[in-house]
Amino acid sequence: MMNTHSGLTGASRALQEYLEQLLGGDRPAKRNGVEASSEPLLAPAPEMAAEELTSDLYYRFVAAGLTLAIPAGRISCEMALPEIMTPPLAPHWRRVAETDSGPLIVVDTRTLVLPPGQADPGLRLANDSHHLVVLDDGDWALVAESEGIEEELDLDDVSWRSTAGKRIWLAGTVASRRMALLDLDEIRRLVR
Known part of the structure; x- marks a missing residue:
């Protein structure tokens, strides 16, 4: 098997292996030469709001090089990243x-x-992110690298997360599209 990561730096290689594991790549990520344990991802649809699961319109955007999706009905508005932030x-x-x-x-x-260890929280957001997706009643937002797009998503293609684990933000994945769905209810609960 050819090593597709041979030209990557250590940090880039670790990130690529993490994304492959998260999105159902052909091999689990390794840490210190040992296969990392993976969380179970296949399950029936989660206990999300019924209207979210009946709608197949999602908003797709990119953060940290990872394609993410959220239910389009949760978006209040979009705006440029403000210059003044804590x-x-x-x-x-x-x-x-x-x-x-x-x-x-x-x-x-x-x-x-x-x-x-893969993201530097002290790094200015404006270095690689320029957009906010404002959600729900307009009191919270997600940072995106640029403006995203709305598109239909076949919910039968989603591998829904089966249990809560380390990735509290993850609702499911669509491996064929290399995309992760965010659990907005869980994230909102954590920011309150």
């Missing part, structure tokens, strides 16, 4: 931005989804 708070992927309509809780999506 440093990382607890949890380390949470920030607050000042907007014309008041404070907005901001989830640094790249820091949330990457394994510990």
Whole structure:
């Protein structure tokens, strides 16, 4: 088997192996030469709001090089990343931005989804992210690298997460599209 990671730096290789494991790559990621244990991902659809599971319209965007999707019906608006934002708070992927309509809780999506040590929470968001996807009642948002797109998603293609594990943000994956679905209810619970 050819090693597709031979030209990558150590950090890039670790990130690529993590994404392959997360999205159902052909081999599990290894840490220190030992196969990492994988969380069970195949399960029936989670206990999400019924309207979210009956709609197949999702918003697809990129954070940390990972293609992510959220139910399009949860989007309040989209905006450019504000220049004034707090440093990382607890949890380390949470920030607050000042907007014309008041404070907005901001989830640094790249820091949330990457394994510990892969994302530098002190790095300015504007270095690689330029967009906010404001959700629900407009009181919180996810950071995206750029504006995303709405598209239909066949929910039968989703491998839904079966149990809560280390990836609290993960609702499921679509391996054929190399995409992860975010669990917005869980993320919102954590930012409150």
